[in-house]
Amino acid sequence: MPELERHSFDVLVIGAGGAGLRAAIEAREHGLRTAVLCKSLFGKAHTVMAEGGIAAAMGNVNSSDSWQVHFRDTMRGGKFLNNWRMAELHAQEAPQRVWELETYGALFDRTKDGRISQRNFGGHEYPRLAHVGDRTGLELIRTLQQKIVSLQQEDFKEFGDYEERLRVFQEFTVTDLVKDGDRIAGAFGYWRESGRFVLFEAPAVILATGGIGKSFKVTSNSWEYTGDGHALAMRAGASLINMEFIQFHPTGMVWPPSVKGILVTESVRGDGGVLRNSDGKRFMFDYIPEVFKDKYADNEEEGDRWYTDQANNRRPPELLPRDEVARAINSEVKAGRGSPHGGVFLDVSTRLPAEEIRKRLPSMHHQFKELADVDITAQPMEVGPTCHYVMGGVEVDPDTGSSSVAGLYAAGEVSGGMHGSNRLGGNSLSDLLVFGRRAGAGAAEYVRAMTDRPTVSEDIVTEARATALKPFQTEGGENPYTLHMELQQSMNDLVGIIRRQGEMEEALQRLEKLKERAQSLTVEGHQQFNPGWHLALDLRNMLLVSECVAKAALLRTESRGGHTRDDHPVMDAEWRRKLLVCNVDGDGVSVEEKPQIPIRHDLLDLFDRAELEKYLTAEELS
Amino acid sequence: MSYQGKFRVWRGDDSGGALEDFTVEVNEGEVVLDIIHRLQATQAPDLAVRWNCKAGKCGSCSAEINGRPRLLCMTRMSTFTEGETITVTPMRTFPIIRDLVTDVSFNYTKAREVPSFAPPKDLAPGEYRMQQVDVERSQEFRKCIECFLCQNTCHVVRDHEENKEAFSGPRFLMRVAELEMHPLDTADRVDQAQEEHGLGLCNITKCCSEVCPEHIHITDNALIPMKERVADRKYDPIVWLGNKLFKR
Numbered sequence: 002m003p004e005l006e007r008h009s010f011d012v013l014v015i016g017a018g019g020a021g022l023r024a025a026i027e028a029r030e031h032g033l034r035t036a037v038l039c040k041s042l043f044g045k046a047h048t049v050m051a052e053g054g055i056a057a058a059m060g061n062v063n064s065s066d067s068w069q070v071h072f073r074d075t076m077r078g079g080k081f082l083n084n085w086r087m088a089e090l091h092a093q094e095a096p097q098r099v100w101e102l103e104t105y106g107a108l109f110d111r112t113k114d115g116r117i118s119q120r121n122f123g124g125h126e127y128p129r130l131a132h133v134g135d136r137t138g139l140e141l142i143r144t145l146q147q148k149i150v151s152l153q154q155e156d157f158k159e160f161g162d163y164e165e166r167l168r169v170f171q172e173f174t175v176t177d178l179v180k181d182g183d184r185i186a187g188a189f190g191y192w193r194e195s196g197r198f199v200l201f202e203a204p205a206v207i208l209a210t211g212g213i214g215k216s217f218k219v220t221s222n223s224w225e226y227t228g229d230g231h232a233l234a235m236r237a238g239a240s241l242i243n244m245e246f247i248q249f250h251p252t253g254m255v256w257p258p259s260v261k262g263i264l265v266t267e268s269v270r271g272d273g274g275v276l277r278n279s280d281g282k283r284f285m286f287d288y289i290p291e292v293f294k295d296k297y298a299d300n301e302e303e304g305d306r307w308y309t310d311q312a313n314n315r316r317p318p319e320l321l322p323r324d325e326v327a328r329a330i331n332s333e334v335k336a337g338r339g340s341p342h343g344g345v346f347l348d349v350s351t352r353l354p355a356e357e358i359r360k361r362l363p364s365m366h367h368q369f370k371e372l373a374d375v376d377i378t379a380q381p382m383e384v385g386p387t388c389h390y391v392m393g394g395v396e397v398d399p400d401t402g403s404s405s406v407a408g409l410y411a412a413g414e415v416s417g418g419m420h421g422s423n424r425l426g427g428n429s430l431s432d433l434l435v436f437g438r439r440a441g442a443g444a445a446e447y448v449r450a451m452t453d454r455p456t457v458s459e460d461i462v463t464e465a466r467a468t469a470l471k472p473f474q475t476e477g478g479e480n481p482y483t484l485h486m487e488l489q490q491s492m493n494d495l496v497g498i499i500r501r502q503g504e505m506e507e508a509l510q511r512l513e514k515l516k517e518r519a520q521s522l523t524v525e526g527h528q529q530f531n532p533g534w535h536l537a538l539d540l541r542n543m544l545l546v547s548e549c550v551a552k553a554a555l556l557r558t559e560s561r562g563g564h565t566r567d568d569h570p571v572m573d574a575e576w577r578r579k580l581l582v583c584n585v586d587g588d589g590v591s592v593e594e595k596p597q598i599p600i601r602h603d604l605l606d607l608f609d610r611a612e613l614e615k616y617l618t619a620e621e622l623s
Numbered sequence: 624m625s626y627q628g629k630f631r632v633w634r635g636d637d638s639g640g641a642l643e644d645f646t647v648e649v650n651e652g653e654v655v656l657d658i659i660h661r662l663q664a665t666q667a668p669d670l671a672v673r674w675n676c677k678a679g680k681c682g683s684c685s686a687e688i689n690g691r692p693r694l695l696c697m698t699r700m701s702t703f704t705e706g707e708t709i710t711v712t713p714m715r716t717f718p719i720i721r722d723l724v725t726d727v728s729f730n731y732t733k734a735r736e737v738p739s740f741a742p743p744k745d746l747a748p749g750e751y752r753m754q755q756v757d758v759e760r761s762q763e764f765r766k767c768i769e770c771f772l773c774q775n776t777c778h779v780v781r782d783h784e785e786n787k788e789a790f791s792g793p794r795f796l797m798r799v800a801e802l803e804m805h806p807l808d809t810a811d812r813v814d815q816a817q818e819e820h821g822l823g824l825c826n827i828t829k830c831c832s833e834v835c836p837e838h839i840h841i842t843d844n845a846l847i848p849m850k851e852r853v854a855d856r857k858y859d860p861i862v863w864l865g866n867k868l869f870k871r
C-alpha cells in the first residue's frame with residue numbers, strides 16, 4: 002500500500018463556492034491555518050453559475066427598503082417555516098457583506114449616482130438584487146478567489162510562502178469525515194487526478210458543499226451536486242432538517258433534450274419577461290394564491306405599470322415566489338396548453354428593445370443562441386420547471402454555523418433552516434456570505450478555545466480506504482452510470498414537483514433496491530482520474546440523501562413551499578410548528594418530528610396580524 | 624434524427640498516448656460534451672474529461688476540436704456534417720494529465736503573481752461611488768470564465784515552453800489591464816505589465832481574442848491600450864507623472 006499523504010490544519014473548509022471561500026477568508030483572518038478542499042478547479046464551483054443577483058437591503062434604488070422588509074419577504078417566501086434567527090441575521094448583515102465585496106475588487110452594475118444598482122426579483126418587495134448583468138455568481142466567486150490570492154500574497158511577503166496560512170487543494174474529493182470520540186478530527190479523501198488518498202487532520206471542519214440536484218433527472222445543477230456534505234454530516238452524527246423541501250425553478254430550458262434543465266434566470270421576468278401558454282394567454286393571473294392577493298396585480302395593465310411605478314401598482318404575478326410559478330407552469334402543461342416541447346413560453350422579445358435585452362441579459366442571449374438556435378430578442382423561449390435548490394440541510398446554530406457534532410460546521414446550500422420551505426431568488430448568494438463568514442468565525446473560536454487537539458486512529462483510516470476502494474474489488478457488479486440514471490428517473494417521477502403518497506412509497510421501495518445493488522458496483526480501469534469510480538463513490542451519498550427527501554416528504558401531509566402534495570393540497574398551520582429531522586439509522590435513515598422554535602415577539606410584530614393568521618395557529622397568536 | 628457519428632479521441636497520459644476511434648450515437652441538439660459523456664457511459668468508463676456547468680459558464684471543459692480550441696459544452700454537433708470524423712484532443716500548451724485533462728497550474732501560478740486590487744485607504748465599505756461608464760471597461764474583462772483557451776492559443780507560449788517563465792499570457796495581462804482600468808485602484812500597473820508580465824512579448828496577433836468563448840476583445844481593449852500606456856510613459860515623462868497624479 003502506498004504511503005498515505007497527510008496534512009494538518011486548524012480549519013478545514015470543504016467546498017470552494019461562495020460559502021466555503023468566505024468561511025476560509027474569515028478563518029484565515031482570525032489567524033488560523035486554513036485549507037480549502039474542492040472537487041473541481043479553484044474558481045469553478047457551482048456558485049459560478051448564479052445569474053440574477055445577490056439580495057441585500059441596501060436601499061440604493063428604493064430607499065424604503067430595510068432589513069425588516071427583507072426579513073418579512075424571506076419569511077413569507079419560506080411560508081414562515083424559516084429559522085427566524087437565521088432570516089434575521091441574514092437580512093441584517095447582507096448589505097455589509099456585499100459592500101465588503103467591493104473592497105475585495107468586485108464591480109457591480111451601478112445606479113446613476115454611482116452606487117450599487119439593484120434589480121427586482123420574485124418575492125422581494127423592492128428592487129434588492131445587486132448584480133452584474135446576469136453573471137453575478139461569476140463576479141462573486143472570482144472576487145472571493147482574488148481575495149484569497151491577496152491573502153496568500155500577504156503571507157508570501159511575510160513568510161516567503163504563499164500557502165503558509167491558506168491553501169487550496171483543488172480536484173480533491175472528501176469521502177469521509179474522521180472523528181476522535183465525539184469530536185471532529187479531520188477528513189479523508191482522494192485526489193481526483195491521481196486517485197491517491199489523503200488524510201487531513203483538523204479540529205474543525207466547515208462543510209460548504211452545496212446541494213443535491215444530481216439525484217434528479219431534470220436539474221440546473223452540475224455533477225458536483227451529489228449531496229456529499231449532507232451525507233458526510235449525517236454519517237458523522239449530525240442531523241438534517243427540511244429535506245422534503247426542494248425548489249423546482251420554474252424556468253429551465255426544455256429543448257434541446259441535452260440541455261434540458263439548464264437555468265433561465267428569473268431576471269428575465271424581473272426585467273419584464275412574461276409567461277404565456279399556447280393560447281397566447283398570460284396565465285399567471287389565474288394562479289395568484291389567496292395569501293398573496295393584495296400584493297399582486299390581477300390585470301395586465303396594472304402589472305405592466307408596476308415596472309415604472311411601484312408605489313402605486315401591484316407587481317405582476319410572473320414575480321410570485323418560485324414554487325407558485327413552477328406549479329402554475331406544471332398545471333398549464335398538464336392541461337394541454339403547453340409549448341411544442343412540453344414547457345410554456347417565456348417572452349421578453351415583445352417587452353424590451355433588442356439592444357436592451359442584449360445588455361441586461363447577455364448570457365441568456367448567448368445561451369439560447371448557442372445551445373437552442375433561439376434569438377431571445379426576436380422569439381419567445383420555451384421553459385419548464387427544473388430541480389434547482391435544496392432548502393433542507395445540516396441543522397446548525399444560526400450564530401456560529403455549528404452542527405450538533407463538536408467541531409463540525411456548515412454554511413451555504415448544505416445547511417438548512419434559513420430559507421424555510423422555499424428560497425427567494427438572490428437570497429442564496431447573500432446566505433453564502435453571511436453564514437460563510439459566521440461559520441468561519443465560529444470554527445475559529447472553537448479552535449482557539451480548545452485545550453487538547455483530537456487525534457486520528459489508524460483503524461479509521463484503514464476503514465475509509467477500504468470503503469473507497471471497494472468498487473475496484475468487486476467483479477461482475479453493476480455499472481454505476483446505470484444505477485445513477487435509475488435513481489434520477491425515480492426521484493424525478495416519484496418525489497418531484499407534485500407528490501403523492503403511493504408514488505413516494507414506491508420511490509422508497511426502489512431506493513431500497515438501488516441501495517442493495519449499489520453494494521456491488523464495479524468500476525473498470527485504475528484510480529487515476531476515473532469518472533466511473535468517482536460516480537460509484539458519489540452514489541452512496543446520493544442514495545442516502547434521496548432517502549431523506551423521500552421519507553420526509555412522505556411524512557409531511559400538507560403542501561408548503563417546495564413540497565406539494567396532491568393528496569394534501571393545503572397548508573396546515575400545525576405543520577408549520579414542526580420540523581422533520583433526518584438521522585442515520587443503521588444503513589438507512591430515520592425521520593423524527595421536532596417542534597419549531599417559536600418566533601421572537603418583536604419579529605412577529607413586523608407583520609400585520611391578518612397576515613400572521615394565514616400562517617400561525619390560534620394558540621400561537623394568543 | 625439520430626445517427627452514428629465518428630470520433631477520434633486522444634487517450635493517454637504524461638508518458639504518451641494516441642488517438643482512439645469510436646463510433647457513437649449522436650442525437651438532435653447535442654453538443655460535443657454530450658458525446659464524450661455517452662462514451663463514458665457506454666464504451667470508455669474511465670475516459671477523463673473536465674467539466675462542470677455544461678452551460679459555458681465555468682470554463683472547465685476546454686479542449687481542441689478538430690484542432691481548434693473550444694469549449695466542449697458549447698460546441699454543437701450540428702456544426703459538423705454527419706459523415707465527418709470529429710477529433711477531440713486536449714489543450715496543447717499545458718502538460719497532459721490524462722486523456723482530455725491537462726495540468727493548468729501554470730495559470731494559477733500566474734494569477735498569484737498579479738498584485739491584488741489596491742483600494743483607497745480612506746474609503747469605508749459602502750462608500751464606493753463609481754459611474755457605470757467607468758466600470759464597464761473592467762467589467763468586460765471580468766466576464767472571463769478562466770477557460771484558459773486564450774492562454775492555450777497564444778503562440779508566445781504554445782510553441783515556446785521557454786517563454787512561460789516571463790510571460791503571463793493574455794488572460795493575466797488582461798487582469799493587469801482590468802485593475803489598471805478599475806476606477807478606484809490605486810496601484811501603478813503599467814511598468815509591471817511590461818516588466819513582470821511580459822507584455823512586450825505580445826505582438827498583437829489577436830489569436831487569443833478569436834478563441835475567447837466570452838467574446839472578450841482581449842487584444843483591442845486590454846492589450847493594445849496597455850501597450851499604449853507603456854509607450855506613452857516611455858516617451859513622455861510628463862504624461863507618466865500626470866497619469867500617476869491624476870489617477871482616480
Ligand SMILES: Cc1cc2nc3c(=O)[nH]c(=O)nc-3n(C[C@H](O)[C@H](O)[C@H](O)COP(=O)(O)OP(=O)(O)OC[C@H]3O[C@@H](n4cnc5c(N)ncnc54)[C@H](O)[C@@H]3O)c2cc1C
Pocket residue numbers: 015016017018019020021038039040041046047048049050051052053054055056137138173174175176209210211212221222225229230264389390412413414415426427428429430431433
Ligand atoms: C444556474 C443557477 C443559477 C443560480 N442563480 C442564483 C442567483 O442569481 N442568486 C442566488 O442567490 N442564488 C442562485 N443560485 C443558487 C446558488 O448559486 C447556490 O445555491 C450557491 O451558489 C451554493 O453555494 P455554496 O457555496 O453553498 O456551494 P457551491 O458553490 O456549490 O460549492 C460547493 C463546493 O463544494 C465542493 N464539494 C462538494 N462536495 C465535495 C466533496 N465531497 N469533497 C470536496 N469538495 C466538495 C465543490 O467542489 C464546490 O467547490 C443559482 C443556482 C444555479 C444552479
Ligand code: SF4
Pocket residue numbers: 776777778779792793824825826827828829830831832842846
Ligand atoms: S494578441 Fe498577444 S496575447 Fe493574444 S495571442 Fe497574440 S501575442 Fe498572444
Ligand code: SF4
Pocket residue numbers: 682766767768769770771772773774794831834835836837838839841
Ligand atoms: S479571456 Fe476568454 S479565452 Fe481567455 S480565459 Fe478568459 S474566457 Fe477564456
Ligand code: FES
Pocket residue numbers: 673674675676677678679680681682683684685694695696697
Ligand atoms: S462545462 Fe462549464 S464551460 Fe463547459
